[in-house]
Amino acid sequence: MSLKQQLRGTGVALITPFTTEHKVDFDALGKVIDSLINGKVEYLVTLGTTGETPTLDKQEKLDIVNYTFEKVAGRVPVVVGIGGNNTAELVSDLHKFPLDKAVAVLSASPNYNKPSQEGIYQHYKVLAAESPKPILLYNVPGRTGRNMSADTTLRLAQLPNIAGMKEASGDMAQCMQLLRDIPEDFLLVSGDDALALPQIACGMQGVISVAANAFPSQFSDMVRASLNNDFASAKKINDTLLEAYDIMFAENNPAGVKAFMAEQGLIGNNVRLPVVPLSEGLHARVKTYLNK
Template identity: 55%
Template sequence: MNKLHGTGVALVTPFTPTGTVDLAAWKRLLDFTIAGGVEYLVINGTTGESPTVTSSEKTDLLRVAREYVAGRVPLVYGIGGNDTAAVVQQLRDTDLGGVTAILSASPAYNKPSQAGLVAHYQHLADASALPLLLYNVPSRTGSNLAADTVLHLAQHPNIIGLKEASGNLEQCLAILAGKPADFLFLSGDDMLTLPLIACGGQGIISVMANALPRKFSDMTRAALAGDFAQAQQLLFSLVPLNPLLYEEGNPVGVKAALALQGVCEPAVRLPLVPASAGLTARIKVLL
């Protein structure tokens, strides 16, 4: 799965000021990120506000992306949930033509045991026609995919990698030390991309790369090439912006940054609200 090395961008879902999906802005975002040099696109992740995007809207977003991107870069599609049977049915019912892999976040709210997480992901991997990327994001799901659990799941032939967003460096190192050579380790935290690549990771699925695709993908490629001096310089230039992207919730900040560049509106769906004037002004200064 070398095509998923480097920078993947967890795309926002653009909305009009009245709240409908903005497919014209969606195409601008696809062009903006591809022209910025990212290696692949991730559709229907949490940054895409997947909990508040309807099934028919998700179908339209994937269809338009598949047709408009036309093979320029690989596509990864998010399918997850806390009802294993329902996720299996989604995997079977979704037209996944043109998609390279599935990204599936751990079940939220149920707080399953490690054995439950293993069983959940094994069911998904058995049912999926496409390779599966695990996604560990305890701050959102309320449960953590432990290192031993990841390494156990890595033995499944249809589970090809992990997006790791626990922020626990010791856990990351345990996975990197024990994983199979062909198992993808992708950072889920933009600011940890460089150190995790230095320890054997293959890239990042990034929020910031929506708004700064060129600088972020250049940083990731420099790290993968072993040019850590250049990667460090680029990373440090991004550090001040990073907390502002999450200060009022994700993707509130990154949509404000995109709006300032004319890519899409800052609109989000309730219970999120658009960035405040103060936050937008601080983001503008850094951009």
């Protein structure tokens, strides 16, 4: 089965639960993984930015990846996030991380360095040559400070071992250009929960979602309906989630989605600095939404 078929639908950018002492809460992580698989999401993404990876040390990352594979036990595909702004360090990570059971590596475009488009291209070219698994590009200029242009993406799509992209620029014109020009076997998925429905309508194959951590069944039903061209049903579900998207991203990700999950009894409402929990007023909106 091709990666485009394996990763069609809803992928979830897994949060990392923490205890009140801010240690990784593996029991809660297990509950979250089971909740997502029982909610019928198509695949999981571990060590994405939603997992607070900038505040995880190397051993914690390795432990999370190993635990995730053990808990998932082959029930759904798993993508591992290995991204950053030090190309040489990422090459080392690609060889050191346990990737045998992964179907792909999701790698965010370099943040803070703000490389040129040629720098972004050369960065990914090196990663693709070194990675034991197919690379999924990740364009998220709101976090990285630099948009990966459609032209750069299309150049990268021609390279061996670059198999797809999570597109979170929010630029619909750029997305439509990509959908028009990418190779037939290239996987293009949304990285914006609130735009997933219209982007699938334009031709994307699914989404890597934050919101699905808290609403796996509803969100994945919406995505499946969209992929089946049943946009009336998809819109009905999406309309009920619009307010949740607004609340989740009003202050910080993953503080927003963690507040929802804490109220659902899945995790403790704990994040690591510099992220802080939702403000009292916004958290009250979480409770109101869930009690509707």
